[in-house]
Amino acid sequence: MVNLPTNPADILPFIISIITSHTFITLVIFPGLIHLVLASSFLTWYERKLLARIQLRIGPLYAGWPGGILQPIADGVKLIFKEVIVPYKADRTLFTWIPLALVFLGTLPFAVIPFGQNWVIANLDVGLVFVFATTSIFPSMIIIFAWASNSKYPFIGGLRSLFQQVAYEIPMWISALSVVILARSLNLLDIVNAQAKIWFIIPAFLSFIVFFICVMAELERLPFDLPEAEPELVAGWYTEASGVIFMALFLALYLKLYLMSTLVTVLFLGGWWGPAFLPQPVWTILKTMVVATFIIIPRGIYPRIRVDMLIKLGWTRLLIIALGNVFLTLLIVNSGVLSAWGL
Amino acid sequence: MIWAVLILLFTGPLLTLPYLIVFPKRKEDHFRDMPFESGQVPQGEARRRLSMQYYPYVLMFVVFDVVGMFLFAWGISFTRIPIGSSLMVLLFLILLGAPLGYALRLALRRENW
Amino acid sequence: MVTLVSYIVVSAALLGIGIYGLSVKRNAIRILFAVEIIVNAANINFAAFSRYLNPPQVSGQVIVFYSIAASAMEAAVGLALILLAFRLNNSIDVREMDKLKG
Amino acid sequence: MEVALAVPPDIVFIILATITLLAAILALQAKELIYGAIGLGISFIGIAGFFILLDAPYLAMLQIAIYVGAVVVLILFTIMLVRREVGEEVIEKGERGEGAAGLWIAGLLAVSIAGVAALAGPNLASTPPPGQLPVSALGPVLVTEYPVPLVILALLLSAALLGALMLAKVER
Numbered sequence: 001m002v003n004l005p006t007n008p009a010d011i012l013p014f015i016i017s018i019i020t021s022h023t024f025i026t027l028v029i030f031p032g033l034i035h036l037v038l039a040s041s042f043l044t045w046y047e048r049k050l051l052a053r054i055q056l057r058i059g060p061l062y063a064g065w066p067g068g069i070l071q072p073i074a075d076g077v078k079l080i081f082k083e084v085i086v087p088y089k090a091d092r093t094l095f096t097w098i099p100l101a102l103v104f105l106g107t108l109p110f111a112v113i114p115f116g117q118n119w120v121i122a123n124l125d126v127g128l129v130f131v132f133a134t135t136s137i138f139p140s141m142i143i144i145f146a147w148a149s150n151s152k153y154p155f156i157g158g159l160r161s162l163f164q165q166v167a168y169e170i171p172m173w174i175s176a177l178s179v180v181i182l183a184r185s186l187n188l189l190d191i192v193n194a195q196a197k198i199w200f201i202i203p204a205f206l207s208f209i210v211f212f213i214c215v216m217a218e219l220e221r222l223p224f225d226l227p228e229a230e231p232e233l234v235a236g237w238y239t240e241a242s243g244v245i246f247m248a249l250f251l252a253l254y255l256k257l258y259l260m261s262t263l264v265t266v267l268f269l270g271g272w273w274g275p276a277f278l279p280q281p282v283w284t285i286l287k288t289m290v291v292a293t294f295i296i297i298p299r300g301i302y303p304r305i306r307v308d309m310l311i312k313l314g315w316t317r318l319l320i321i322a323l324g325n326v327f328l329t330l331l332i333v334n335s336g337v338l339s340a341w342g343l
Numbered sequence: 344m345i346w347a348v349l350i351l352l353f354t355g356p357l358l359t360l361p362y363l364i365v366f367p368k369r370k371e372d373h374f375r376d377m378p379f380e381s382g383q384v385p386q387g388e389a390r391r392r393l394s395m396q397y398y399p400y401v402l403m404f405v406v407f408d409v410v411g412m413f414l415f416a417w418g419i420s421f422t423r424i425p426i427g428s429s430l431m432v433l434l435f436l437i438l439l440g441a442p443l444g445y446a447l448r449l450a451l452r453r454e455n456w
Numbered sequence: 457m458v459t460l461v462s463y464i465v466v467s468a469a470l471l472g473i474g475i476y477g478l479s480v481k482r483n484a485i486r487i488l489f490a491v492e493i494i495v496n497a498a499n500i501n502f503a504a505f506s507r508y509l510n511p512p513q514v515s516g517q518v519i520v521f522y523s524i525a526a527s528a529m530e531a532a533v534g535l536a537l538i539l540l541a542f543r544l545n546n547s548i549d550v551r552e553m554d555k556l557k558g
Numbered sequence: 559m560e561v562a563l564a565v566p567p568d569i570v571f572i573i574l575a576t577i578t579l580l581a582a583i584l585a586l587q588a589k590e591l592i593y594g595a596i597g598l599g600i601s602f603i604g605i606a607g608f609f610i611l612l613d614a615p616y617l618a619m620l621q622i623a624i625y626v627g628a629v630v631v632l633i634l635f636t637i638m639l640v641r642r643e644v645g646e647e648v649i650e651k652g653e654r655g656e657g658a659a660g661l662w663i664a665g666l667l668a669v670s671i672a673g674v675a676a677l678a679g680p681n682l683a684s685t686p687p688p689g690q691l692p693v694s695a696l697g698p699v700l701v702t703e704y705p706v707p708l709v710i711l712a713l714l715l716s717a718a719l720l721g722a723l724m725l726a727k728v729e730r
Contacts, residue, residue, distance in 0.1 A: 094592075125693045129415055129619040136408075136627030140599070143634055147592060162631065163397045166404040169627075173411040180418040186693060308451075311400065315447060319407075323436065326414070330421070330429070398539075399723055401635050405532050406719045408628040409525045412620050413700070413711075416521075420697035428701045435712045442716035449723050458571045463608070464675035466575045470582055472668025477586040480660035485637060489585045489598050492629070496605050499621075507612040514691055514699045517614050521700065524617075524624055525711055529718035531629045535636040536722035542640040 040254035041072035054300035084243035094148035099248035106255035109134045116280030127188040139165040149240040157236030161227035171318035172214035175207035178329035192271030198341040199270035206325045208268045215260045222299040261291040399450035463504035470497035484538045484548040495527040578604030591637045599630045
């Protein structure tokens with residue numbers, strides 16, 4: 001335990017020592033809350049800007065320089081002061097508290113994501129499984145929210161969302177398994193450290209492809225955005241959300257986007273490894289932004305796929321490729337081809 | 344665990360404050376609070392019984408969830424496992440492959456659900 | 457002080473809640489909840505004993521592993537049965553499932 | 559973490575136990591089945607917390623991924639499938655008289671088990687032996703020492719999958 005100061009004169013230095021301690025900084029500032037909120041709101045702006053450029057528009061422009069970068073803050077303020085409409089006969093408790101729980105669940109997995117050798121909050125031995133376990137709670141939350149809003153579009157959308165996330169979780173886990181086999185650890189720090197000489201995208205290229213497709217499906221991005229399909233379902237499972245509730249849901253969704261991008265970076269793109277002229281966290285964030293760009297771009301250029309295509313892709317092709325790739329990885333590791341890179 | 348507590352402490356006030364500001368219990372207004380249906384008046388019950396079509400996939404997910412967690416337990420330590428025992432895992436997966444194929448065949452037939 | 461006994465007490469309390477649900481509830485899904493709670497009470501005991509034994513045993517954890525897998529499957533089949541019963545009887549009250557009664 | 563915010567394990571244990579037990583009661587007593595499912599999920603998460611306290615983090619993750627991630631989803635799905643159009647819980651009415659008897663039986667059972675455990679308390683190990691098992695200790699035991707249960711597990715999984723599908727399928 002930390003010894004509390006008894007002398008009143010010691011209180012200010014004590015507080016300063018707490019604020020400047022590494023634990024506090026990791027928790028609150030850098031991989032912690034402030035960074036997460038900033039990064040996810042930056043991602044909303046970035047997505048709008050990128051899509052606008054793809055479609056030869058300009059996008060957000062007026063709030064702040066350059067290019068309306070303060071737009072997320074303006075949106076947040078607007079949404080906070082908007083009236084919240086709880087639909088008639090909706091389940092009020094669930095409707096208001098599920099979004100908060102979603103934000104909580106979206107922030108929780110960042111505890112184990114390493115942004116640098118020392119920039120990790122909790123060095124868990126089961127880090128990867130922790131991320132998967134926490135994200136697997138999302139679908140049930142979404143279906144409960146959709147049920148609670150007592151409206152038809154959210155219910156259909158929530159059902160589709162549940163079904164889709166459930167279908168793509170399995171190939172995602174199994175494609176991550178070959179990374180685990182290569183690194184021989186579930187600890188994300190160890191996984192990144194194992195990539196010092198060679199990024200796992202090279203020995204595990206197939207699982208990278210599978211993982212990336214599954215990430216897009218988990219995030220409900222086009223071409224997999226059946227749960228929110230605007231022409232059919234208005235806005236999918238969050239049709240009835242307004243005001244603060246919508247803000248919380250949006251924050252949770254973008255936190256999940258950021259989480260999945262960092263996860264791809266950490267598992268396949270070597271995490272913080274890069275030429276030493278930039279500090280480690282900068283490399284992680286740069287790679288994450290590249291991954292996020294590739295996740296966002298299809299939204300501007302691809303049409304939506306059909307439900308049966310979704311099923312066939314997830315349950316037959318991706319699952320079989322992922323399983324086959326596990327055994328391919330086993331063969332590669334056992335044959336000792338990778339021993340030159342210390343694997 | 345500390346992380347979880349801290350997030351609760353931070354996101355709690357951060358989001359409940361606007362909640363409290365925005366959520367004074369007001370009189371129910373049937374027309375304003377009506378569910379959105381592109382301007383039409385909603386008919387019938389919203390939480391209608393959902394179709395069975397999605398059921399087999401959720402079931403398959405439950406089964407393969409267990410398989411996935413098992414494979415992770417095997418994957419982190421496979422260097423310390425003799426190769427003969429790893430063949431056991433192969434057998435495990437092959438044994439599960441056949442039901443998966445049959446389940447998919449059942450699930451893809453529309454008339455079953 | 458957290459000892460083995462405290463885990464046993466918690467698990468006994470869970471077992472009691474589960475038995476109560478099993479004996480009183482008439483809704484089939486509620487009965488399934490009760491069964492899951494009982495299985496979890498047993499799992500706590502396995503994990504606790506495996507931790508407090510000397511030397512630390514991994515076998516207890518393996519048993520919990522199989523137990524979790526088995527109870528997940530039990531839930532899957534149980535829910536399928538409930539669906540079937542609902543389709544046949546249009547009710548999930550276990551007292552009304554008496555078609556076989558003479 | 560260098561500033562060990564060492565919360566005493568007793569407090570954590572008591573909080574976890576309270577959450578788990580209250581959520582389990584909510585699971586059985588909540589009016590709406592959806593709330594019951596949520597209570598069940600919270601109770602499972604509490605038990606995962608117990609596994610973490612018992613130095614079995616992999617089991618905790620297993621618990622969350624399988625129970626909260628999969629079984630609760632299946633339960634929610636089934637609840638939504640078997641909903642009646644009107645009159646959600648007509649069933650609960652006949653339970654009043656039997657509630658007291660069930661409570662007595664369950665309470666007696668729980669108290670007697672707890673009592674026996676408390677009596678045997680001095681003979682049981684009170685402090686856990688030092689030394690945690692690494693996460694990777696689980697895999698080899700699972701595969702090398704218990705190969706037959708493994709195959710049986712595969713058979714169980716396939717039987718459950720096919721059986722549940724055949725049960726839920728529409729007969730024509």
